[in-house]
Amino acid sequence: MSKEKIENEKLEDSSLAAPRGTRDFLFEEKILRDEVTSTLKTIFELYGFNAFETPAFEKWEVLSSKYAGGAEILKETYRFQDQGKRELGLRYDLTVPLCRVIAGNSSLPLPVKRYAIGSVFRDGPLKIGRYREFIQCDVDIVGSKTGLADAEIVSLTCDAFTALGIDYVVKVNNRKLLEGLLESMQVPANKLETVILSIDKLAKIGRDGVQKELLEKGLSIPIAKKLLSVILELSELRADQVLFQCEKIIGQNAKAKQGLTEMKEVFDFLDNFGKTDAVVLDISLARGLAYYTGLVVEVFAKNSEVKSSIAGGGRYDELIGKFANREAIPAVGISFGLDAINEVLKLQDKGAKPKKTLVSVYVIPIKAIPQCISVANQLRAAGIRTAIDLMNRSISKNLEYASKQGINYVAIIGPKEAEAKKLTLRNLETGEEKLMTIADTIMLISRSN
Amino acid sequence: MSKEKIENEKLEDSSLAAPRGTRDFLFEEKILRDEVTSTLKTIFELYGFNAFETPAFEKWEVLSSKYAGGAEILKETYRFQDQGKRELGLRYDLTVPLCRVIAGNSSLPLPVKRYAIGSVFRDGPLKIGRYREFIQCDVDIVGSKTGLADAEIVSLTCDAFTALGIDYVVKVNNRKLLEGLLESMQVPANKLETVILSIDKLAKIGRDGVQKELLEKGLSIPIAKKLLSVILELSELRADQVLFQCEKIIGQNAKAKQGLTEMKEVFDFLDNFGKTDAVVLDISLARGLAYYTGLVVEVFAKNSEVKSSIAGGGRYDELIGKFANREAIPAVGISFGLDAINEVLKLQDKGAKPKKTLVSVYVIPIKAIPQCISVANQLRAAGIRTAIDLMNRSISKNLEYASKQGINYVAIIGPKEAEAKKLTLRNLETGEEKLMTIADTIMLISRSN
The missing domain is CATH 3.30.930.10 (Bira Bifunctional Protein; Domain 2)
Structure with a gap:
């Protein structure tokens, strides 16, 4: 105190x-x-x-x-x-x-x-x-x-x-x-x-x-x-x-x-x-x-x-x-x-990391803003608290921002993901990264909340 | 206005x-x-x-x-x-x-x-x-x-x-x-x-x-x-x-x-x-x-x-x-x-009846307060918002109170119900009344909320 x-x-x-x-x-x-x-x-x-x-x-x-x-x-x-x-x-x-x-x-x-x-x-x-x-x-x-x-x-x-x-x-x-x-x-x-x-x-x-x-x-x-x-x-x-x-x-x-x-x-x-x-x-x-x-x-x-x-x-x-x-x-x-x-x-709870944000996932577009908006729409409709990059920043700057905010998941959507109607989901705590459908993303994040 | x-x-x-x-x-x-x-x-x-x-x-x-x-x-x-x-x-x-x-x-x-x-x-x-x-x-x-x-x-x-x-x-x-x-x-x-x-x-x-x-x-x-x-x-x-x-x-x-x-x-x-x-x-x-x-x-x-x-x-x-x-x-x-x-x-929503209370069920004991407390414990543990009679009033006074409050369900527990580990559930809107187990009551009220 x-x-x-x-x-x-x-x-x-x-x-x-x-x-x-x-x-x-x-x-x-x-x-x-x-x-x-x-x-x-x-x-x-x-x-x-x-x-x-x-x-x-x-x-x-x-x-x-x-x-x-x-x-x-x-x-x-x-x-x-x-x-x-x-x-x-x-x-x-x-x-x-x-x-x-x-x-x-x-x-x-x-x-x-x-x-x-x-x-x-x-x-x-x-x-x-x-x-x-x-x-x-x-x-x-x-x-x-x-x-x-x-x-x-x-x-x-x-x-x-x-x-x-x-x-x-x-x-x-x-x-x-x-x-x-x-x-x-x-x-x-x-x-x-x-x-x-x-x-x-x-x-x-x-x-x-x-x-x-x-x-x-x-x-x-x-x-x-x-x-x-x-x-x-x-x-x-x-x-x-x-x-x-x-x-x-x-x-x-x-x-x-x-x-x-x-x-x-x-x-x-x-x-x-x-x-x-x-x-x-x-x-x-x-x-x-x-x-x-x-x-x-x-x-x-x-x-x-x-x-x-x-x-x-x-x-x-x-x-x-x-x-x-x-x-x-x-x-x-x-x-x-x-x-x-x-x-x-x-x-x-001294040892535990306090929760710094309510946001569950941060969506980063690489020349794919419309697709990112569509993904955010779907995540939000499924009850997942979602933020999108609003600064047109690079991936590394965006990852830094998400990490500082304490957001656990980042969804990266570039032309490749957009084409496949998928996204690359990275867990910022473990570093794991995986190409996933939106439905699977919703399941995974809902379960981990 | x-x-x-x-x-x-x-x-x-x-x-x-x-x-x-x-x-x-x-x-x-x-x-x-x-x-x-x-x-x-x-x-x-x-x-x-x-x-x-x-x-x-x-x-x-x-x-x-x-x-x-x-x-x-x-x-x-x-x-x-x-x-x-x-x-x-x-x-x-x-x-x-x-x-x-x-x-x-x-x-x-x-x-x-x-x-x-x-x-x-x-x-x-x-x-x-x-x-x-x-x-x-x-x-x-x-x-x-x-x-x-x-x-x-x-x-x-x-x-x-x-x-x-x-x-x-x-x-x-x-x-x-x-x-x-x-x-x-x-x-x-x-x-x-x-x-x-x-x-x-x-x-x-x-x-x-x-x-x-x-x-x-x-x-x-x-x-x-x-x-x-x-x-x-x-x-x-x-x-x-x-x-x-x-x-x-x-x-x-x-x-x-x-x-x-x-x-x-x-x-x-x-x-x-x-x-x-x-x-x-x-x-x-x-x-x-x-x-x-x-x-x-x-x-x-x-x-x-x-x-x-x-x-x-x-x-x-x-x-x-x-x-x-x-x-x-x-x-x-x-x-x-x-x-x-x-x-x-x-x-x-002019026509609709506004919600006057958050309480879902009001429990009325007839010489069965301990049993009522136990039922309230179970209802609350199941997430049902429950009030108990705190005035030792008669059934009719209690029904009047519950109705004025806008509470939909009343659970009456007398010696008969206590003996059977059941309760008499009355729907104040429809007037329906039924002897029920506590588990069934929880199901019914959870569904109707």
């Missing part, structure tokens, strides 16, 4: 670079991005989701609504006016537009299962892996409060990473269970939120770091120590054992009992989906954002240098209703981070 | 509407959009183009560069600053980003064949069919000055509209031919540009309207009349006859001769591509924008209420070089207008 960073900084000098914090995606970069989003789209659609598309910018009043992103994110929001002096801002996530659409279309039959793949914008500090325009891939189920909806989101997540070829672990937890567990361990109600934020950092800052924070936040030493030892003990266990142990700790705490019931239901359904192997119950997981009300999910790549999460989400039963100023509308969803996913794929 | 307009205005009242001039696309609207862009993508890729992706905003200095869009379009550009006080603007087209990328990457092997499908933004007056965020679908060939490149763009355009199922006509012309023709008919050099702008309006404002403009612009009556009668005479002819007649009119005008040679070459190649039938040489076509230097192309739907063009482009050999402050870099391309194309498709 450091190479990427250096390149970005070098480009920064030039007035022809993309704006600071944004990127151009060409060739192999773009092909990888499109492959990933296309795989996600396929999985989202198999699970019965439909796509929604909303504008790149929103009214400022929508973005800054009390129940939208909050003050922190507004600081990082690009803001501007239209000519009618309307206040606007580039969207910072895909959840606010979803809330707006649901709130504004009260007659939509529920549940709404929607996905969205699109750019979001945050004018924040630049760090490795953080950009000012980046693509989020979100799936959300709006209107269902069942554990089956939770389980579907987790199962979809597992299938997505399997389809992407990433070895992953899905960490889940339940906010009610976590909050109730803390309550039952004597954490004062007014400190719940802030204690959760500290515990959420366990993987990052370790036991001592969290304990220090908890004491600074006013927890007593015995409570802080007890809390951490319970959480660390539970972190060693399988999901069913965690649930069993929790049941003993929480006593009669109603919130924790509710969370426990929800979590058990989700794991039962995950068992039906055949997905329990990849799912870990991590009692310290909270996902900072306060709007989660039940399930929380975070996904990490196994054995990867990428340590940040590659997807995250959960249940947020209150957000949409408050946003719409209506009764609660339950919802659960997950967001896939395209940049982190691409980084994992690039690192794990 | 008037219905759409009224709805937009109604929504405008609500703070939960999309910002003025922008739109939300849900369900059938989004499905149609995605089908169109996916068809275009397929054709672009068959012709050997690769996708580029650039940011939604650009540096203001890039957007306002002398050789970019010009003063008129800057007035309609959304402008803002980042926190570092950098001047930025939302892109108003996909050509400026292309110029920037080509200019900024001087080592790219030419030709570059790139396509881009993305939002562009114009804060202009709202009219029917004009929006403030809209998607352009651009293909461009950069680096080739050959007629084969021109012909490929035209052939691709024909294939795209055939694939979209739109009956179309491609109008083409050549700026050199048009300018030379006017010169040879005594139009003063300093009036060429403005005369061309008037002639370009022939289809819109008619012969009298254009003549009035030409006289106001200072052409003498005989020249204006001659010009119009020649152009109208040529408009009745087939392309080869137009070229034949032009040859007689232009005499020794070098520019016109060059344009004629180019146009002849393009038509010869189009003949090789098998595309001359759908292509008309319209000598009055100029496409306002001054940056075109050779071929100009504009596409219209035949027998449609949509009178505006549905795609347009041409050759611009000077723009990129000037932008990059380098020697000339020839280029030719075309831009497809998603909104106009969708409008044509919606009007021509």
Whole structure:
């Protein structure tokens, strides 16, 4: 990633670079991005989701609504006016537009299962892996409060990473269970939120770091120590054992009992989906954002240098209703981070040659342009991605061009080939060359794609 | 379209509407959009183009560069600053980003064949069919000055509209031919540009309207009349006859001769591509924008209420070089207008029921959720887009929901079906219902998709 960073900084000098914090995606970069989003789209659609598309910018009043992103994110929001002096801002996530659409279309039959793949914008500090325009891939189920909806989101997540070829672990937890567990361990109600934020950092800052924070936040030493030892003990266990142990700790705490019931239901359904192997119950997981009300999910790549999460989400039963100023509308969803996913794929495929072009065959005419056009017509009609020499170049220049582009096959058509209604097909990787009919060429290239 | 307009205005009242001039696309609207862009993508890729992706905003200095869009379009550009006080603007087209990328990457092997499908933004007056965020679908060939490149763009355009199922006509012309023709008919050099702008309006404002403009612009009556009668005479002819007649009119005008040679070459190649039938040489076509230097192309739907063009482009050999402050870099391309194309498709398919959902089957459990999950797993693994009841609703409520969503098949699984490892499949369109194995269900639904 450091190479990427250096390149970005070098480009920064030039007035022809993309704006600071944004990127151009060409060739192999773009092909990888499109492959990933296309795989996600396929999985989202198999699970019965439909796509929604909303504008790149929103009214400022929508973005800054009390129940939208909050003050922190507004600081990082690009803001501007239209000519009618309307206040606007580039969207910072895909959840606010979803809330707006649901709130504004009260007659939509529920549940709404929607996905969205699109750019979001945050004018924040630049760090490795953080950009000012980046693509989020979100799936959300709006209107269902069942554990089956939770389980579907987790199962979809597992299938997505399997389809992407990433070895992953899905960490889940339940906010009610976590909050109730803390309550039952004597954490004062007014400190719940802030204690959760500290515990959420366990993987990052370790036991001592969290304990220090908890004491600074006013927890007593015995409570802080007890809390951490319970959480660390539970972190060693399988999901069913965690649930069993929790049941003993929480006593009669109603919130924790509710969370426990929800979590058990989700794991039962995950068992039906055949997905329990990849799912870990991590009692310290909270996902900072306060709007989660039940399930929380975070996904990490196994054995990867990428340590940040590659997807995250959960249940947020209150957000949409408050946003719409209506009764609660339950919802659960997950967001896939395209940049982190691409980084994992690039690192794990380090040795492999990335695909640089979509073009399968490059047609070179030697005084036979009409015949080349006719061949290109036939190849394209057969679904083969075909380019023709557009520069009237020599064979050697054309071979050099095709090779630089990363095109695998070259079809050479001169008077001899034209006469025989054939072509000379060269495989640029192996160097093999053969006089072939067009039908055989179509068969060979279709098979090798 | 008037219905759409009224709805937009109604929504405008609500703070939960999309910002003025922008739109939300849900369900059938989004499905149609995605089908169109996916068809275009397929054709672009068959012709050997690769996708580029650039940011939604650009540096203001890039957007306002002398050789970019010009003063008129800057007035309609959304402008803002980042926190570092950098001047930025939302892109108003996909050509400026292309110029920037080509200019900024001087080592790219030419030709570059790139396509881009993305939002562009114009804060202009709202009219029917004009929006403030809209998607352009651009293909461009950069680096080739050959007629084969021109012909490929035209052939691709024909294939795209055939694939979209739109009956179309491609109008083409050549700026050199048009300018030379006017010169040879005594139009003063300093009036060429403005005369061309008037002639370009022939289809819109008619012969009298254009003549009035030409006289106001200072052409003498005989020249204006001659010009119009020649152009109208040529408009009745087939392309080869137009070229034949032009040859007689232009005499020794070098520019016109060059344009004629180019146009002849393009038509010869189009003949090789098998595309001359759908292509008309319209000598009055100029496409306002001054940056075109050779071929100009504009596409219209035949027998449609949509009178505006549905795609347009041409050759611009000077723009990129000037932008990059380098020697000339020839280029030719075309831009497809998603909104106009969708409008044509919606009007021509008026009778047909639009596709409202991607979901093929909706699974309803009657006390058999685990079995339903297992069936959904199998259907999804077979590539069938499947939703499950997530609300624990009654059969009748579930049937109502599925029907409202526009889902064609419902699979009901109760204890009886679960026991037999079967399901009851109901076709909501025909009302037919049948107890089936899962394998048979997969066969049936795959076949009917």
